[in-house]
Amino acid sequence: MTQTLTDRHLNRATLARQLLLERSDLSITDTIAWLLGMQAQQTHDPYIGLWSRLNGFSHEALTALIVDRTLARATTMRGTLHLHTIDDLIGIRAEMQPFLRSVWLSNFKKRFGGNDEAAVLELARKLLDAEPMTAGQLGKRLAERFPEGEPLAMTMLLQSTDTLIQIPPTRIWGSGHSPVITRIGNWLPAPYERPIARETLVRRYLAAYGPASVADMQSWSRLTRLGEVFEALRPELATFTAPDGRELFDLPDAPRPDADTPAPVRFLPLYENAMLGYDNRRRFLVEGDELRGDFVNNVKPGVLVDGLMSAGWGIDSKKGAAVLTVTPYHQLRKADVAEIEREGLRFLRFMEEKAETFDVRVLELAD
Template identity: 55%
Template sequence: MPQTLTDRQLNRATLARQWMLERADVAIPDAIAFLLGLQAQTSGGPYQGLWNRLRDFRHADLTTLIHDKSVLRATTMRTTLHLHTADDMRSIRPVMQPVLDRTWQSTFRKRVGSAERAAVHQRGVELLDQSPLTSGDLGKRLAESWPDAEPLALAQVLHCSETLIQVPPTRVWGHGGPPLLSRIENWAGAPVGPAMALPDLVRRYLAAYGPASIMDMQSWSGLTKLAPAFEALRGELVEFTGEDGRTLYDIPDGLLPDPDTPAPVRFMPEYDNVWLGFADRYRIQPELARNRMVLVNGYIAAYTVDGFISGNWTLKRSKDDIAITILPFRELTKAETADVEAEAHAHGAFLADGKGVVTVAWEKVVA
């Protein structure tokens, strides 16, 4: 019989593999590759994610890698933005094409009027090969040829068909504004491909996120029907059982630390791999947190206490000053309160990047 793992055991396994029990001395590209990319819907998300995981991480270190094209930001898993190493972008992006095609079919196909996807695609490539464009400008230029279509939907043809890299200076630390988009061939010098084999993707997912179920990986990636890929690896994978009886898979030497291993407070950005990488998120998002996070539209910046999400936090900037407001989901002990406040100040100092003053305030526990 497979060993049963509690949510707390899964919590510590996940935090250990994601370097959130202790910051690691790992090169930034190696960390991004191991994590199979970083959530990158917001400009600062990857920076905060790496600061939580890597010792002595500095903003400029990641910005340099973005400028020199070692890491690339584009739409991959779940049709959401991720930051990948250049090699992973070229091999993972084609694996996700069915996910993007499904998004196009379900969300945008009926919004392009008389336009044919192939024709829009061809015209969009012509425009992007002239110069980088924002998505808004791309849609407007395409609408000149198809005035009965929504410009947003026309631009999505290119988002779903091409690998559009968000190029600097947009979308790096300290720079806002709509991102400039360029085809990967134009920005990084080579197209995508060949696609990573699904069994290899399974192995790498489990190394960073396991033990995990097939549904967990499908939720993380947006792919469907992954059972055959897991079946192909049955002879080499280890099987466990979750608290609810679901089958969990893992690589043979995956980290499984003691469930009582101390877990430091961490302030996560709005989107973070450590909890978005699963269908069943109870390993880090207990019922209390799940209920509270739904009340504020699901995706919020959250913090952990003892490894589990215990509240959310908000950020306000005034010139160079940083103000963090903490909203707990439960009553905290004096020691927990002190730990949370200390990490809030540390996280705020990172966000301030040596400028201005960091203040921390508390709101009442969510009822």
């Protein structure tokens, strides 16, 4: 009989793998590789995620790696933007190609008009090879030649076919400019085929997100037919049972801390790897609070208290005065509030380093 792991056991294992149980001395590049990329739909999310994971992290250090092309931002897992090392970006993006094509067929094909795909792609590539531009600018230029289709449908055809990189000076700390894109060959060096075996992806996913189910990895990536890969690897993997009976897989020697291991307060970005890494997010949620795992309904970036999604945060900064407001979702202990205030002050100084005054406010729980 396999061991049953409680949600709290799973929580502590995930926090340890995600570098959220204690800050790490890993380099930024090694951390992003370890996590298989960082969710990057919002410009500042990777900065926030890394600040909560790494000792001595600075905005400038990450920006330098993006500017010098060590790291790059493109559409990969789930058809969403991620910040990757170059090997991972190219290898994972190739694995995602069938999914990205299916998304375009489902959501944009009917809005494409009677245009010829090859002709649209030829012009789109020519335009982006001539100069980087925003997606809106590209769509407008395409519409001049192909007025029947929606501009967005035409730009999304290119994005679902080619690897498009969002490049500086956009998508770095402090930049509010609309993202500028170019094709990968205009930004990164060859080779543009750097295969990653699915067995390798499964092992790496489990190392950073395990214990996890097949459905968890499929939800994280949108890759299909992963069950057969897990089965092929079963002899080398450890298996466990979740509280609801799901089968979970893991690397045998991966850390699985005791359930009572203390977990510090951590401020998370809106789109957080650790939350998006699973089909079943119970390991991060308080009983009866499933909506906190739904990023459509839960629009605030989260605060982990004792490892659980327990509050949301927002920052207001005017005339040199920065205020971090924390909104609890549940009743918090006085000790938790004090820790939120301490960590929150450090976080606020990171987020608003040019402010003159800093204030952290933890709101009372509404009746």
